[in-house]
Amino acid sequence: MATVRVQQADFDIGAEVAAVTAGRTDIGGTGCFIGTVRETADGRPITAMTLEHYPGMTERAMAAIAEQAEARWSLLGCTLIHRVGRLTPGANIVLVLAAAPHRQAALEATAFLIDWLKTRAPFWKKEHFADGAEAWVAARVEDDAAAARWGGGTAGRDRRTMAPGGSG
Amino acid sequence: MATVRVQQADFDIGAEVAAVTAGRTDIGGTGCFIGTVRETADGRPITAMTLEHYPGMTERAMAAIAEQAEARWSLLGCTLIHRVGRLTPGANIVLVLAAAPHRQAALEATAFLIDWLKTRAPFWKKEHFADGAEAWVAARVEDDAAAARWGGGTAGRDRRTMAPGGSG
Amino acid sequence: MTAAPLHLLYFAWLRERVGMREETVQPPAGVATVGTLLEWLRGRGPGFAAAFAPGLPVRCAVNQEFAGPETPIAPGDEVAFFPPVTGG
Amino acid sequence: MTAAPLHLLYFAWLRERVGMREETVQPPAGVATVGTLLEWLRGRGPGFAAAFAPGLPVRCAVNQEFAGPETPIAPGDEVAFFPPVTGG
Numbered sequence: 001m002a003t004v005r006v007q008q009a010d011f012d013i014g015a016e017v018a019a020v021t022a023g024r025t026d027i028g029g030t031g032c033f034i035g036t037v038r039e040t041a042d043g044r045p046i047t048a049m050t051l052e053h054y055p056g057m058t059e060r061a062m063a064a065i066a067e068q069a070e071a072r073w074s075l076l077g078c079t080l081i082h083r084v085g086r087l088t089p090g091a092n093i094v095l096v097l098a099a100a101p102h103r104q105a106a107l108e109a110t111a112f113l114i115d116w117l118k119t120r121a122p123f124w125k126k127e128h129f130a131d132g133a134e135a136w137v138a139a140r141v142e143d144d145a146a147a148a149r150w151g152g153g154t155a156g157r158d159r160r161t162m163a164p165g166g167s168g
Numbered sequence: 169m170a171t172v173r174v175q176q177a178d179f180d181i182g183a184e185v186a187a188v189t190a191g192r193t194d195i196g197g198t199g200c201f202i203g204t205v206r207e208t209a210d211g212r213p214i215t216a217m218t219l220e221h222y223p224g225m226t227e228r229a230m231a232a233i234a235e236q237a238e239a240r241w242s243l244l245g246c247t248l249i250h251r252v253g254r255l256t257p258g259a260n261i262v263l264v265l266a267a268a269p270h271r272q273a274a275l276e277a278t279a280f281l282i283d284w285l286k287t288r289a290p291f292w293k294k295e296h297f298a299d300g301a302e303a304w305v306a307a308r309v310e311d312d313a314a315a316a317r318w319g320g321g322t323a324g325r326d327r328r329t330m331a332p333g334g335s336g
Numbered sequence: 337m338t339a340a341p342l343h344l345l346y347f348a349w350l351r352e353r354v355g356m357r358e359e360t361v362q363p364p365a366g367v368a369t370v371g372t373l374l375e376w377l378r379g380r381g382p383g384f385a386a387a388f389a390p391g392l393p394v395r396c397a398v399n400q401e402f403a404g405p406e407t408p409i410a411p412g413d414e415v416a417f418f419p420p421v422t423g424g
Numbered sequence: 425m426t427a428a429p430l431h432l433l434y435f436a437w438l439r440e441r442v443g444m445r446e447e448t449v450q451p452p453a454g455v456a457t458v459g460t461l462l463e464w465l466r467g468r469g470p471g472f473a474a475a476f477a478p479g480l481p482v483r484c485a486v487n488q489e490f491a492g493p494e495t496p497i498a499p500g501d502e503v504a505f506f507p508p509v510t511g512g
Binding site for chain 2: 351395419
């Protein structure tokens with residue numbers, strides 16, 4: 001049903017929207033989100049970002065997230081594309097599409113998909129700063145809060161504590 | 169700043185996204201909504217929809233709505249394109265784009281823009297049913313409620329009562 | 337601001353009922369607000385009576401800004417009548 | 425389910441600290457959960473001690489499903505360790 005892809009290459013937004021909507025007359029609204037690399041991270045200029053992922057698990061996690069959205073909002077189309085590898089400022093990172101009979105469902109599902117993608121799909125970002133330093137991006141509390149507002153418990157989510165009194 | 173257009177012709181989603189984002193490295197997220205003609209209205213099959221508007225006022229109202237969104241969410245890009253004339257099922261009606269440093273602003277602004285567009289821009293839809301009947305679409309209470317959640321009072325909004333004890 | 341030449345516009349089913357898209361009118365003295373203009377229009381014939389019949393959801397804009405029945409009208413104003421908007 | 429040959433994967437800064445992307449290990453008897461596996465890994469050398477130092481935000485998946493310290497591990501399982509995810 002859903003289109004789920006992990007790729008190094010850029011994506012074509014118009015082509016992806018067309019793939020979901022072309023020839024259909026039951027869709028009333030399509031929501032879309034495109035995430036792009038910013039030139040700064042916490043105010044420090046970056047030259048690039050490297051995205052690493054867990055091949056196999058990533059596709060499974062993305063398919064599970066899409067399936068959740070399709071069921072919750074009776075979606076008529078759903079696309080999740082996430083890029084990996086080295087990306088420079090201005091480059092596309094992620095594309096989310098959700099098509100539904102009505103706009104409320106399409107827009108809510110779009111927000112849900114990107115919130116869950118950020119907290120449940122195994123991708124990791126490393127930032128390369130202009131001064132030569134590099135650092136793995138830390139998970140943001142705000143992203144956990146955004147994901148939590150959709151409920152759904154911790155199934156399919158990375159656990160908060162690995163070892164009691166121990167390793168974090 | 170914002171791109172605001174009323175046109176009979178279809179729009180090119182990829183080109184419009186590119187127009188907002190190309191060459192920029194300060195955008196972290198772009199939200200998008202595409203409204204399309206459905207093949208049924210309240211369960212009755214339709215063959216087409218005709219969109220009428222108020223030339224001059226439409227562009228002013230759309231520009232005012234975009235300006236609100238740009239100010240509220242510090243948008244880095246904003247596009248509103250609305251088609252008019254006769255449109256058949258599956259055709260695009262409206263495109264909304266909002267680009268911001270972060271995704272929350274982009275997605276909220278996208279929802280705001282389509283909610284306000286539906287209640288504050290002078291467009292009217294007539295549905296042409298498969299059985300030959302036709303009818304002007306009535307305003308939906310749900311759309312008023314969706315628009316009201318953003319506050320902003322009644323400035324720029326059509327009034328609810330035209331004449332006390334009288335004409336509507 | 338009593339009698340004034342006005343440019344009137346009608347949209348959607350109001351346009352269909354009054355049978356025209358636009359016109360220029362010279363209302364009598366005393367027509368100085370949207371509400372009084374609407375009362376006067378209602379008496380101009382069966383099409384106008386049907387378009388502005390009490391209870392119908394009629395909206396208005398004066399010089400391309402949404403207006404209410406109390407909104408004043410002045411010579412040369414563009415006054416538009418239409419149903420609640422349904423775009424998007 | 426005590427001793428078991430496991431396929432281990434490391435991502436992001438865990439990968440950098442342990443100095444490898446993947447390996448196959450045969451942990452001693454008693455290593456039957458993610459938590460006990462992690463304790464054992466921590467003692468395998470300085471890189472592992474740095475990767476699994478107490479207080480670091482380490483996450484885990486068993487057979488490509490997110491797991492907790494109590495999650496059992498069985499022969500042939502694929503067990504991955506990584507930081508909290510930061511995609512999107």
